[in-house]
Amino acid sequence: MRTIPARRRIATGLLVATLLGTAGCGNVYQPPPVASPRPVGAQQPASPRVSREVPECDARRSLAADPARPRKFVEQGYIRAGVDQTMTRMTHRDPATGEFKGFDIDLLREIAKELFPDRDPRDTIRFVVVTSAERQERLRDGTVDIVADSMTATCERATEVAFSTDYLDSGQTVLVRGDSPYHGIGDLGGKPVCAATGTTSIGHLTDRPEKPVPVSVPNWTDCLVMLQQRQVEAISTDHNVLLGLQDLDPSTRLVTTPPLTRPNGDTSCDWHVGPKSACTWFSDEPHAIAFRQEDIAFVKFVNHVLQKLRDNGRWAEMHRTWLPEHPDNGPPPARYGPNPVWPPGL
Known part of the structure; x- marks a missing residue:
């Protein structure tokens, strides 16, 4: 067995001690911190809002309820629903099952039950994931038939899409x-x-x-x-x-x-x-379901379903399930009547 000379052993020990001492003094090189990446599409500051001049209106107003099932969608056999997948209480995709869940999802299933009474609502809704920025465009280009996505009814939006009656005040x-x-x-x-x-x-x-x-x-x-x-x-x-x-x-x-x-x-x-x-909100956000403006019969039918949910207690049941601590005053009463921002024919 080869023996390491004493002088080399001493030198090696001094080198190790020096390195350890240097580390103990905190002088070892530390890489600079790396900034966390920002989400794709993030804008700071956000792009300025481009608002159009529109007449004042009551954004909560919608077309009178009608129980007649819209023939167009009965014959189609399903509805394509635009939803978010990241709003846990309203519309989200369960990561464990892939199933969509939430208050808005339950609303869509109630609509599907009334529209297709002899079929399972899970077979009559085709969910399409949309972002908030895509909602109106996906309705107008025909990608979806209906949007239930915690969407606020506004006078400006009502010039582009049709809205149901208000189903949640926030x-x-x-x-x-x-x-x-x-x-x-x-x-x-x-x-x-x-x-x-x-x-x-x-x-x-x-x-x-x-x-x-x-x-x-x-x-x-x-x-x-x-x-x-x-x-x-x-x-x-x-x-x-x-x-x-x-x-x-x-x-x-x-x-x-x-x-x-x-x-x-x-x-x-x-x-x-x-x-x-208790004055905890700094804006008025009446939530409504959105449609293409030409689907008048569908708007009226959904307003009928929403009124039924208000009357039979199902709305309150859904609220207890998904939004028990949300400080609203229960199901908003329906308001019907014309709005000056609606195009002719509505």
């Missing part, structure tokens, strides 16, 4: 990290706040007097990732959507914010959902 608020110092939208001036592209939420952020910096992304879960990676300070959208994001990350915290002052100076809460909301 409003915009804010979700922050659990360790965040923020207590509402008023604390977020100059801070990056995330919302999905193509939503009313981006517009409301742009209009806020505090001037948060809107950050837009294709999907709501992209916002959650950016919040977790500290690329944004908050997510802001409808309360019902934020509840679903909070389910995905229970360490987050919902904060409350007073509403915007109306043009007449009124700051009360009863202008959208009543005192139960």
Whole structure:
């Protein structure tokens, strides 16, 4: 066996000791931190909102209910429904089963039961995943027949698509990290706040007097990732959507914010959902189902189904299942009548 000379053993020991000592002093090279990648399609600041001049209207109004099943879809044998896959309480795809679930999904199944009474609704709905920015276009180009996607009925959108009666009242608020110092939208001036592209939420952020910096992304879960990676300070959208994001990350915290002052100076809460909301929302978001404007019979039929769900308690059952802590005042009453923004014939 070859013996290592004593001098070499001593030199080797000194080298090891030197290296260990250097490591102990914290002088070992550390690679620079790598910034977390941003979601594909993220824009900061979000593209400016391009609004069109439209007449004032009551966005909650729709066509009178009619129980007649629309022949077009009865003969087609199915409906193509545009839905999101990232809103846990409203429309999402269960990662374990691949099945779509949520409040809006249950609404679609109730519509399918009435439209095809002798068939399983799972066989009569073809789900098509759409982002918030794609909803109107996918209706107009015929990709989908109906959109149930936590969509707010607005006068501007009503010039492009037809809406059902209001089926859920909600409003915009804010979700922050659990360790965040923020207590509402008023604390977020100059801070990056995330919302999905193509939503009313981006517009409301742009209009806020505090001037948060809107950050837009294709999907709501992209916002959650950016919040977790500290690329944004908050997510802001409808309360019902934020509840679903909070389910995905229970360490987050919902904060409350007073509403915007109306043009007449009124700051009360009863202008959208009543005192139960305790002034926690700063926008009015009547949720409605969207259709192509020419599908008048389908709009009327769905309004009939929605009224039936209000009357027979099924709406309340769905609400208890998916939105038990959502601070609305129950099923919104249907409003029927013409709107000045509707095209001739509606």
